[in-house]
Amino acid sequence: MQTEASRTPPPRAEGLKHERVAAVLDREIRAGLVRRGARLPGEVELARRFGVSRNTVRTALAQLTEDGLISTRTGKGSFVIFDGRPLDGRLGWTHSPADPDLEVELRTIRIAHEHTSHRSDRTEKLIVIERLQLTKSKPIAWERSWIPVLEPLRDLPRRGLVSDSIALTLTRAGLHPDHCQQRLRGHTLDADEAKLLKRRTGAWFLRTERTSWTADDRFAEYAECLLDPSYFELTLDYGTA
CATH class of the missing domain: 1.10.10.10 (Winged helix-like DNA-binding domain superfamily/Winged helix DNA-binding domain)
Known part of the structure; x- marks a missing residue:
């Protein structure tokens, strides 16, 4: 029985x-x-x-x-949106179309609870996640994300991301990003950024800022990225209404 x-x-x-x-x-x-x-x-x-x-x-x-x-x-x-070139799922937040055969390592620098006002005028407690992409030990991108401190995510600094993926981690916590707003601009590295990315101060990078919400307009993620333009390019896909 x-x-x-x-x-x-x-x-x-x-x-x-x-x-x-x-x-x-x-x-x-x-x-x-x-x-x-x-x-x-x-x-x-x-x-x-x-x-x-x-x-x-x-x-x-x-x-x-x-x-x-x-x-x-x-x-x-x-x-x-896959165009037939091999992709490396380890890249996480983006991939490098300039060289599809490039071997890239995704490294998490820190995950911690943090009081910040980056997302709004008021200070709030969020979880911050910092990651680097490297090729042959050379950093080519840096990302810092903030996500809400939901109950399923409170111990994230201790247990880490699900499969090194922020998207999967959010989904497992019941947050399904549905729409976002993203900005792109040129950016010159300050001294701290240059040290982290092993470049000279003032080197030119691409900077993106992205805010994602769920279908019912709950905040899901705010992310800042610095991308080496030698390895990354911007692709926009437009759909019809």
């Missing part, structure tokens, strides 16, 4: 499900079975195909977004 305990799935079952869904879709996109610009089936259809919950599908789609394979448009669905 099967007991209640034996019917309970192992703790990582849901994680394994989303990884399986993401892996299958990843292979199909990279193999060209789903072309650039094509719309993926909706969450309900994908959940039915893989026999999983819609939440599992959302987590899998978040992973594909983090890996630079798809982009989600509010009210329209998820679209393939």
